[in-house]
Amino acid sequence: MELEIRDVSKTYTNGVHALKRVNLTIEKGMFGLLGPNGAGKSSIMRTIATLQIPDSGEIRFAGQNIFTNPTEFRRQLGYLPQDFGVYADASATTMLDYFARLKGIKNSKERKNRIDELLQLVNLTEHCHKAVDTYSGGMRQRFGIAQVLLTNPKVIIVDEPTAGLDPAERNRFYSILHQLTDNAIVILSTHIVSDVTDLCGDMGILNNGCILARGKPDALVASIERKIWRKTVAREELNQLRNNHKVISTRIIKGDIQATILSDTLPADNFTQSPADLEDFYFSYVPELAV
Ligand code: ADP
Numbered sequence: 001m002e003l004e005i006r007d008v009s010k011t012y013t014n015g016v017h018a019l020k021r022v023n024l025t026i027e028k029g030m031f032g033l034l035g036p037n038g039a040g041k042s043s044i045m046r047t048i049a050t051l052q053i054p055d056s057g058e059i060r061f062a063g064q065n066i067f068t069n070p071t072e073f074r075r076q077l078g079y080l081p082q083d084f085g086v087y088a089d090a091s092a093t094t095m096l097d098y099f100a101r102l103k104g105i106k107n108s109k110e111r112k113n114r115i116d117e118l119l120q121l122v123n124l125t126e127h128c129h130k131a132v133d134t135y136s137g138g139m140r141q142r143f144g145i146a147q148v149l150l151t152n153p154k155v156i157i158v159d160e161p162t163a164g165l166d167p168a169e170r171n172r173f174y175s176i177l178h179q180l181t182d183n184a185i186v187i188l189s190t191h192i193v194s195d196v197t198d199l200c201g202d203m204g205i206l207n208n209g210c211i212l213a214r215g216k217p218d219a220l221v222a223s224i225e226r227k228i229w230r231k232t233v234a235r236e237e238l239n240q241l242r243n244n245h246k247v248i249s250t251r252i253i254k255g256d257i258q259a260t261i262l263s264d265t266l267p268a269d270n271f272t273q274s275p276a277d278l279e280d281f282y283f284s285y286v287p288e289l290a291v
Contacts, residue, residue: 001062002027003048003155003185008057010043010209018043020209021057030181032200032217033189036286040209041189042082045159048187049079061155078153080144082160082189089131092124092143096150103151118146122176138169145176156186162195174199193279205285212285220281228280229263229271232256241268248283 003026010019018040035041046052048059050070059066066073088095093115100111119125122142127135132143141161148156158177162170177199180186190196196203196217203220205213213220233241235257241247246262260274261267262284 001154001185002060003187004060005044005048006058006060008044008047008054008059010047010052010054018209019047019054022206022209022211024204024211024214026185026187027202028181028183028185029202030177030186030188030200032196032203033187033206034191034193034196034203034282035189035206036191039191039206041191041206042159043209044206045079045081045157045187045189048155049077049081049157050074051079075151076154078148078151078156078184080141080148080156080158080161082163088133091129092119092132092135092146093128095132095143096146099147100150105150114150115146118149121149121179122146123172136169138165138173141165141169141173142176145173149180152183154184156180156184157189158186159189160191161188162190162192170195193282197278205282207286213281217278221276221278224262224276224281224284226273226276227262227264228274228276229261229267230258230274231261231268231271233259244268246284248280249288 005022005024005026008019008022011017022044033041033044047054050066050073053067061073061076064073096115096118097111100115105111105114116125119128122145124139124142124146127139132140135143162173165173177186177188188195188200201216203215203217204211232253238247238250238257238259241259241261245267247259248262249260251258251260260280260283261271262280
């Protein structure tokens with residue numbers, strides 16, 4: 001059971017070339033699609049959700065082209081879009097019952113059991129009679145996941161789900177997503193590196209519509225091990241460093257600027273070799289905005 005994305009390209013009518021021959025094979029488990037704003041993450045997600053058709057290329061799930069019979073594929077798909085808004089003064093239970101009917105679960109006992117089970121999974125049982133539009137951002141996201149899971153989808157797409165969540169809600173959301181990965185392909189798009197570090201066994205980096213790197217996070221980090229050098233520098237030193245070295249990121253640490261350089265050898269005096277992490281790998285591909 002694989003999702004195969006082959007040479008998918010998309011140009012919008014305004015001329016933006018949002019996807020440029022994207023190739024990805026995604027297997028069961030949690031896949032992190034990491035990239036900055038405007039990289040094309042939502043574009044690829046909407047395309048997988050069959051909400052837009054690529055200009056060229058194809059997407060196959062379990063060997064079938066998803067655009068040949070999109071209705072059939074959508075039955076196996078759960079999609080939580082980025083701008084998922086719930087403006088309902090109805091309760092979570094009422095809303096889920098409504099969606100379950102729409103999704104064709106006709107038997108009322110079956111609907112009730114499924115809804116109770118899902119409310120428990122997303123920790124909303126105790127709030128299930130409150131109006132959904134009184135929920136916090138994190139509760140709405142959890143409600144959204146419950147809705148997506150009504151029909152046991154085999155492919156679950158969540159677009160930037162943790163943006164705007166506080167750390168406690170983010171952790172809670174992570175643990176719910178994590179429980180889904182035994183039975184489904186879960187694709188998580190995010191610009192937050194730690195979302196991928198904490199959750200994903202497999203990942204790709206997307207920027208300017210292109211996949212720049214692809215693999216297991218541990219293997220990607222291992223590929224730059226012993227190449228990461230850090231040093232606290234004065235602001236004036238930074239420009240000079242940038243001219244002569246690949247400065248991949250800068251951090252303000254206790255008021256000082258710490259520069260990180262990617263280099264096979266000691267780049268300059270007083271740099272210390274540091275263990276690499278996924279953020280270093282990401283910034284070696286997607287330049288960070290300068291401090
Ligand atoms: P991300 O989700 O990574 O932020 P998007 O896929 O939303 O990236 O956007 C990729 C590029 O395509 C951006 O330049 C964006 O402005 C443009 N874009 C996205 N959707 C549309 C659209 N419907 N029409 C025109 N341009 C779009």
